[in-house]
Amino acid sequence: MSAVSPFQETTDKPLDAEALKRDFPILQQPMSGKPLAFLDSAASAQTPERVIEAEARVYREYYANIHRGVYKLSQQATQAYEGVRAKVRDLINAPDEREIVYVRGTTEAINLVAHSFVRPRLQAGDEILITEMEHHSNIVPWQVLAEETGAHLVVVPIDDNGEIDPADFSARISERTKFASVVHVSNVLGTINPVEDLTRRAHERGVPILVDGAQAVPHRPVDVQAIGCDFYCFSAHKVYGPSGIGALWGRYELLADMPPYQSGGDMIRYVTLAKTEYAKPPQRFEAGTPNIAGVIAMGEGIDYLREVGPAAVARHEQALLAYANERLSQIEGLRIIGNAENKAGVISFVIDGAHPHDMGTIMDQEGVAIRAGHHCAQPVMDHFGLAATARASFGLYNTEADVDALVRGIDKVKELFG
Amino acid sequence: MSAVSPFQETTDKPLDAEALKRDFPILQQPMSGKPLAFLDSAASAQTPERVIEAEARVYREYYANIHRGVYKLSQQATQAYEGVRAKVRDLINAPDEREIVYVRGTTEAINLVAHSFVRPRLQAGDEILITEMEHHSNIVPWQVLAEETGAHLVVVPIDDNGEIDPADFSARISERTKFASVVHVSNVLGTINPVEDLTRRAHERGVPILVDGAQAVPHRPVDVQAIGCDFYCFSAHKVYGPSGIGALWGRYELLADMPPYQSGGDMIRYVTLAKTEYAKPPQRFEAGTPNIAGVIAMGEGIDYLREVGPAAVARHEQALLAYANERLSQIEGLRIIGNAENKAGVISFVIDGAHPHDMGTIMDQEGVAIRAGHHCAQPVMDHFGLAATARASFGLYNTEADVDALVRGIDKVKELFG
């Protein structure tokens, strides 16, 4: 386990993506005989060797079940596991590490909040406010909840640039709005939502708000106190960490009032067959043996990102986005879906006569990994009248050469389908 | 990823625990300057190098988000991930790999069944049948459900040997019993329950039954078709696999009728803002990005166990249990808690004048890792009027030398507290 990083992001030196790429063993492999241009970090980022090693080291050197063991291995594993809460806290500038709940990922975080925070507050006729650009994981849990309780889902529409209008967001808040849940950065459109402003608008009307940070945390500095929201969540597998783990942040006073989510070992204070008392947050929400090594490796991924520096990553990815925009805009018959003014390193596009799925397969043969499909955001597809888009998305290891490879791949597509 | 093991367990050759121990890097480390006697596999087993490597290899060679990627990395990850269902199926002799749902562990499996199978069937006044020897994860979810629905928990008591009476189990089934959930092997008492018989008794009265296999799967051959139960579950971290993953098996026709548990990406067929259609099992129950590398490494742990052979492991652990029983029974003032006729390699004990917590600390200094506490089974503690026990539990890597170290540790405890 590594100590909390001493790194402070004080410089505005650009990062050296070519060098960072060497930290990722998988990116050294050729793909279809060509250098791999991995442009699917929005689906899941690749993992640097030090994170892989950190996870392996747990099992090789100090693995044991946590919390209840008095022997040293268990003690060491417990400390490493608990120590990651402070790393998450620092990454998103949360006030208190007891507010950090470990979850499988963003999806579980939202389900947890839906179950333990929103559900008990919801009556038939109440409303939950989301936007048209949400990922399925920020739609379906609310639909399920609405169906169970007779509440309604109210949806803030996007315009053709892929933006929502904050005034419209406000206008859709009613007396019956009990919760709002919005994505920080859209995984399809790249739109960076003005979440501080949306939070202020929700709070003005007394509506608590969750911000889905899955696509924000890996790509820019995040400060939940500056945002002012009530819940925030992300997945480690997009933050250069392992799959199967992530974090939910919630205000302590809210968490403290919430009933448990899953139940079992470790989330209880005392169990008799007649009655059970629950532990305090965050343990209350972490029933059963957790993903111990995954949590510790998530901590290592966070250290890595903080050492590179989220602000440097944001600048780097903005530069790549500008370069990609310029190159793609010169391609005839190519249309970019999502043109928000404030946009992250995610580009969805379609090409006349070529289905995104075929594009994906052809690009793969060129060593270019992009995603093709609905990106778990079918309402966005519906808005634009599309079944699917192709999507290229950036991580801190991407370079202009990767964008060049993308353009070559598109040329190949046009050759076949032009 | 490794191929499905070609191994067939046809011999009754004893296993060579000394040799197997060398597969586990952590067991090569000294503890407090002494060889480590790891006797806490019931809490979590250690992990062999090949499992650690299998997980690392995913990230180094073929990691990507699964299911929706058309490029090769995603394809390879998807195949490896999906391929583990057949391994789980074979391990517990399930009929169909589509019946294998990946979960975080036993706790999540039980919560899933409580939510998606039992809850919709439950009315005020209905009953859920469990036993007094359940782990908290097979108590608290039912308490929560009972509280929500007005149902009752009916508990089959244990006798002072730590056994339940199958006739008593039958007698407690009423017209209102809607579900039964019993542990296969007790994590405190070691009791191996006659789950075939209990299942038959439950089914005679039309009551579906879940068997908690957390302590069975790592230690003996399990055959869900022979048991006849409706749901079965276990955690990979006890089966020489990684933390944060496990499996639920359920009959397909039951799974197919169940509403989803968590919701989000990958568990849906089609999402519009008005309505969502769910995917078929098992995907219906696997919302969001799962623990991809964890699933693949779980498969490797299963291969490892099958190559050693669950029957050989059972014989080995039985022999160790007999040896430990013999040695511990000679220690004055030591009392073994749990004396079922049919018992697995788990020994709980107390010593006059020495609190289990102090025993744990003292043993740790002798290089002996045991667990001390309530083992997430407070009702068992209450039955025996204890706050805690010390517990030694065996894995396939334990030897008589480990038991000897345990006895030396106990001597040291008696020296201080005698």
Next chain:
Amino acid sequence: MSDVSDLYQEVILDHNKQPRNKRDVEPHSHEADGYNPLCGDKVTIQVRVQDGVIDDVAFKGDGCAISTASASIMTESLRGLTLEQARDFFHRFHHLVTTDDVQPDSDMGKVAVLAGVRDYPMRVKCATLAWHTLEAALEGQEEISTE
């Protein structure tokens, strides 16, 4: 891994650009909708069966080149077959696109060009969607999905 042009052969590109029998069958005796939730491809198959023989079959829908070409070629291949023959054809087709080194039977005609998809496991469902949907139509199911 084979070259991508083994997958996107001329015949496929041609059927994708100019799909045959992309229309309604009126009147039709059977119909089903197919959906591939992984990529969003949708297809509707209508069939008219007369005296146990496929008299007409056509498709509608949006999809990738593989699924469009597969549907188009399928409609050309099945006309005049008995239900039994059509089902047998489907099973041989399924075998062809999922099994390495299988050679197409001589009576499979253009359908053989889809064999290349077996080198692209994520795309097999694209190639079989129309066929699964046809089978569902003939069996009277209303909707099929290739999850």
Next chain:
Amino acid sequence: MSDVSDLYQEVILDHNKQPRNKRDVEPHSHEADGYNPLCGDKVTIQVRVQDGVIDDVAFKGDGCAISTASASIMTESLRGLTLEQARDFFHRFHHLVTTDDVQPDSDMGKVAVLAGVRDYPMRVKCATLAWHTLEAALEGQEEISTE
């Protein structure tokens, strides 16, 4: 890592075997229950405060040697202290058992024998349970747990 006999010193073993002030305080002005959910240890602390001074303090409950000895020694150490002094004592004690290389203050007496627990992080809660419970009693909380 230190030898285990640094933790289980004579004084601790003695207080474990023969705990002092393991009884009721009647009448008492303050009371609280403490519970360590990790190991099941339970303790009840009763105190009689008169004119701002701890006149009597005693404990009841079941626990390991560390928590029993710590409770026993605590009851001996606090009699006659003002509430202010008791709180200060607790904070210095807490510092002592959680911080490496801290030397006990000369007025801490027997309490110093518990310093060894800092080498055993999982046991610190055992050593502090009674103290946290006392603090809760004085602050009027009814129950405290050291999760």
